[in-house]
Amino acid sequence: MELSGTVLWGEDYEPVEGTLVVEDGEVVRLDEELTDSDDVVLPAFVNAHTHLGDSIAKEAGRGLTLEELVAPPDGLKHRLLAEASREDLVEGMRRSLRFMEATGTAMTLEFREGGVPGVHALREAATDVDVEPFVFGRDSVDVLDVADGFGASGAADGEFGRERNAARDAGKPFAIHAGEVDASDINPAIDLDPDLLVHMVHAESLHLDRVADNEIPVAVCPRSNLVTDVGLPPVEDLLERTSVALGTDNVMTNSPSMFREMAFASKLFDVDAPDVLRMATRAGAAAVGANCGVLEAGRDARVLVLDGDSDNLAGVRDPVRAVVRRAGASDVKRVVLP
Template sequence: MHLEGTILVGEAFEPVEGRVVVADGEVVRVEEASVESDDVILPAFVNAHTHIGDSIAKEAGEGLSLDELVAPPDGLKHRLLRSASREEKVAAMARTLRYMESTGTGSFLEFREGGVDGVAALRDAVAGEGVDFGERAIEPVVLGRDDPDVLSVADGYGASGARDGDFDAVRSETREAGKLFGIHAGERDADDVNPAMDLDPDFLVHMVHAEAIHLERLDDRGTPVVVCPRSNLVTKVGVPPIRELAERTTVALGTDNVMLDSPSMFREMEFAAKLADLPARDVLRMATVNGAAIAGLNKGVVEPGADADLLVLDGGSDNLAGAHDLVRAIVRRAGAADVSRVVIGGDEIDSDEIDGDETGGDGSDAAGD
């Protein structure tokens, strides 16, 4: 397989006219050449924080506080998850996975509720078990919880927050197993940030209320942070200091709960870029290579040897044509309607699904994505 157009090469996203050659699931080479194509080729997105299990409850709980919405064990999402059948949850997750693929996401880091069975349900959704959509190509990195045995089936552990329990033992287990440990911190207030950082996690999520002492600790340790600004705005907890965090450590973007926001990395990039007023290349790294680095994936860049997870946009679309700064246009204005091809693991996603799923299966309008 080869793709032609303007290629955003490497972590600098340097625009190069030519073709990307793919074989055996990886980028073999990038060839500079004159080509007849308006396509723009960039790495597929890595969504660094999701809760897709609550795909069964999109836009539920208007007006509720963060704790009322998602706090375990009796927040609204947890009650709805308990009341839904396994089949309903698998089918809802499968629809979300299809939407994520069609909008250019190749991998995601999932904080999966429900213990061993919760992890298995997500893997069933990826495999297309019991649903009409078939197997998905998107690669999940699944961090389980709620069960002492979950590390046997998950890629790591995703803790809800330091105030919700004693995570010392599970942190030791993940370290011994060589698996990821991530934890929410500083979402509601600053009180749980230091206890979360004391666990020496592989990454922190949210850090809305990061204070000077926490920024200093990040500077010293380099602990990566995943920010989810749209979700934080919806739950009225504030917005993360993205620029200040990015000055001190690796920052990646996540879309958080499907209950609250569509898992669109286009929307997350646009919001984060306009909120933090960061250079477009920094924001695009947050949506691609930075999340891949946190998860230990060989993705998020277009360069020889990287996994062939690629997103192709129509640079001649009414939305993108005439862009003076291509990377800035992708970050601040591109959307689902501009997607022409998605390649994950070297295989192209069915073009009918990309063209036919512009509403995302969740009521989101492609033109506004």
């Protein structure tokens, strides 16, 4: 397979005119050459934090606090999940995965409620969809038998030491929400030596230093934090200390669109476009050891092609900035997800 145009190549997403060569689902090389193509070729996105079960309740809960919306076990989300049929739950998640595929997302790091049955439901939803869900199971240690890792709700909800040890014994990553509402659960979360922290809205200097010392990657979800009125993560400070990935969080409150998340983050924070694109691609992949998120030889060929001659993108002078701040679903020309 050959994909020609302006290719955003390597860790720095350098715009290079040429042809990307793909064989057997792997990037082989980039041939620098003049082409007639206006396409922009880039790595497909990795959504670093989702709750796809919420797909059954989009835009529910207007005016509720974060605790009223999602806190276990009595938050609106959990009540609606308990009331939903398995058929409706699977179909809702499948439709969100289809949307993600159509808008260039290759992988999602999913916090999946419902224990072992919840993981099986997501696996079923992902059948015949090329988006790969990396599933952080929840609710019981037994979920590690079928999930890719364990995702804890937060240190304020329990100690999670047993779950953390079980994940380590299974050789699977342990992720945990921290610092979403306030700072009180951040140190206990870091004490668990997690492989991924989610949110960190209220991270203070001590927490930032501990994250740096322990080299813990962080997934931030700024649109979600704004909707739930908990504040905004210190993205610039986090980027100075660790790898930061971008997620869209609950489908209840936000579409799983990485285009929207990138544009929001780019315009809200003092972060350069290549850094935001890295947050939406390489950082999430690296957090779980996936071999994608970058176009370079030997990487999995999970590729997004945008129409650089669309009415929205025609005339763009900086393709990386355009991908991050301007591009959208209507500009997607092709998604290659082997």
